[in-house]
Amino acid sequence: MKYVIIGASAAGINAAQTIRKLDSQNEILLISKDDRVYSRCMLHHVIAGKRSLDGISFVSPDFFTQNALQWIKGTGVRDIRFAERRITLEDDQSVAYDRLLIASGASASLPPIKGLAGAPNVFTLRDISDVQRIGAAAQAGKTALVIGAGLVGMDAAAGLLEKGLHVVIVEQADRLLPLQLDRTAASNYQTLFEQAGAEVYTGVTITEALPSGNGGPVQSVRLNDGTVIPCDLVIAATGVRPNTGFIKDAVLTMNDGITVDEQMQTSLPDVYAAGDVTGRSAIWPLAVKQGIVAGSNMAGTSKKLTDGFTAKNSINLLGLETVSLGLVHAPDPSYEQATLNHHGVYKKIIYKDGVVHGVILQKEISRCGFWTQVIKEKLPIEPWPADIFDLNYAAFYQIAPNGRYQYARAL
Numbered sequence: 001m002k003y004v005i006i007g008a009s010a011a012g013i014n015a016a017q018t019i020r021k022l023d024s025q026n027e028i029l030l031i032s033k034d035d036r037v038y039s040r041c042m043l044h045h046v047i048a049g050k051r052s053l054d055g056i057s058f059v060s061p062d063f064f065t066q067n068a069l070q071w072i073k074g075t076g077v078r079d080i081r082f083a084e085r086r087i088t089l090e091d092d093q094s095v096a097y098d099r100l101l102i103a104s105g106a107s108a109s110l111p112p113i114k115g116l117a118g119a120p121n122v123f124t125l126r127d128i129s130d131v132q133r134i135g136a137a138a139q140a141g142k143t144a145l146v147i148g149a150g151l152v153g154m155d156a157a158a159g160l161l162e163k164g165l166h167v168v169i170v171e172q173a174d175r176l177l178p179l180q181l182d183r184t185a186a187s188n189y190q191t192l193f194e195q196a197g198a199e200v201y202t203g204v205t206i207t208e209a210l211p212s213g214n215g216g217p218v219q220s221v222r223l224n225d226g227t228v229i230p231c232d233l234v235i236a237a238t239g240v241r242p243n244t245g246f247i248k249d250a251v252l253t254m255n256d257g258i259t260v261d262e263q264m265q266t267s268l269p270d271v272y273a274a275g276d277v278t279g280r281s282a283i284w285p286l287a288v289k290q291g292i293v294a295g296s297n298m299a300g301t302s303k304k305l306t307d308g309f310t311a312k313n314s315i316n317l318l319g320l321e322t323v324s325l326g327l328v329h330a331p332d333p334s335y336e337q338a339t340l341n342h343h344g345v346y347k348k349i350i351y352k353d354g355v356v357h358g359v360i361l362q363k364e365i366s367r368c369g370f371w372t373q374v375i376k377e378k379l380p381i382e383p384w385p386a387d388i389f390d391l392n393y394a395a396f397y398q399i400a401p402n403g404r405y406q407y408a409r410a411l
């Protein structure tokens with residue numbers, strides 16, 4: 001039996017670790033284009049000069065030997081012939097597998113704005129080579145224009161501000177981090193970024209990038225309201241596309257990414273997929289969970305991704321920490337909300353019939369594990385207490401007849 005995992009990041013590494021825990025005997029081989037294992041969520045610290053490349057690794061230096069894992073690094077997969085259970089690498093090596101996990105992640109894509117593609121000072125932020133290219137172009141005092149204020153764009157903006165650049169953020173939604181935060185939590189970040197010297201434009205789109213000549217660097221962008229913003233470099237952070245280019249064999253079912261069931265199995269036997277390559281919500285915790293589920297099933301222990309609660313975002317930008325769980329806005333008037341906004345601490349709970357569907361905790365995030373459980377397990381809170389923000393685990397336990405604490409599910 002030979003397990004092969006394409007990708008050595010959130011999904012691939014967690015799958016490998018899971019398989020090794022369940023199967024101490026058989027061969028596990030990881031293949032990755034990257035020659036390092038690192039957290040993409042920390043790339044902006046490298047841009048800012050606050051961390052080295054080694055400082056953003058999320059495994060120990062002896063991870064591969066300790067877990068008896070083989071690793072072909074720095075070379076990509078070129079092709080998979082599923083009927084023969086064989087992979088061809090870009091360096092022409094040929095690798096056989098019995099069980100395969102595709103965890104090849106996603107790549108950043110440029111928005112279709114006239115004048116952006118091909119310009120030498122336009123970058124995306126996805127991997128270490130992007131950081132190196134951005135680092136070479138991003139000199140203190142220059143103006144960096146960031147398109148898109150999601151997690152990637154805001155990370156880039158923070159890193160560049162910390163490096164001493166003038167940063168302009170352009171977001172088409174009406175606030176920063178529109179998928180992760182409500183208006184209040186987002187405006188607290190906007191204030192913080194503006195205090196750090198950033199200019200923020202929301203609710204506008206870029207209609208064109210204006211280069212200095214044919215194929216020259218972008219010198220400014222024009223917004224839909226006519227404003228022209230000068231810039232020295234552009235970071236486009238407007239979305240990702242699953243890395244499936246090496247799958248030329250049409251037998252594998254694909255949708256927005258590789259189609260999987262709740263066991264992370266693809267349409268083919270013994271072929272699994274996990275992480276951003278599945279085209280589902282492209283966030284780190286989901287990739288980790290999918291990797292664990294895939295690895296478990298590959299090693300013969302049945303596991304399902306039953307946890308549909310995937311909208312968990314931890315954000316720490318310019319020193320302000322926020323966690324948002326589940327819904328950010330009440331979807332309709334039948335939902336109620338409780339808020340607390342005091343001395344820079346902002347908290348919001350969205351609930352319906354005593355069941356919590358969304359929580360935002362900003363600046364004071366200590367109960368985020370508790371609220372994660374409450375949402376995930378749909379624990380009813382009845383009656384709804386006046387001091388809801390003080391609620392903790394103790395409220396959900398009772399003393400059983402045998403004197404031990406037991407889970408009571410309700411107050």
Ligand SMILES: Cc1cc2nc3c(=O)[nH]c(=O)nc-3n(C[C@H](O)[C@H](O)[C@H](O)COP(=O)(O)OP(=O)(O)OC[C@H]3O[C@@H](n4cnc5c(N)ncnc54)[C@H](O)[C@@H]3O)c2cc1C
Nearest residue numbers: 007008009010011033034076077104105275276282283284
């Ligand atoms: C700048 C930035 C900030 C982010 N911030 C956050 C955040 O704050 N919170 C959050 O939840 N998420 C964040 N994300 C998203 C998060 O990083 C991803 O969801 C996560 O990395 C997905 O993990 P993955 O294992 O699916 O794929 P990836 O991390 O994309 O890894 C893919 C792996 O596959 C390999 N690979 C790719 N193509 C091939 C090929 N052809 N052959 C062989 N190997 C290949 C790569 O080398 C890599 O090892 C951020 C992403 C970026 C870029």
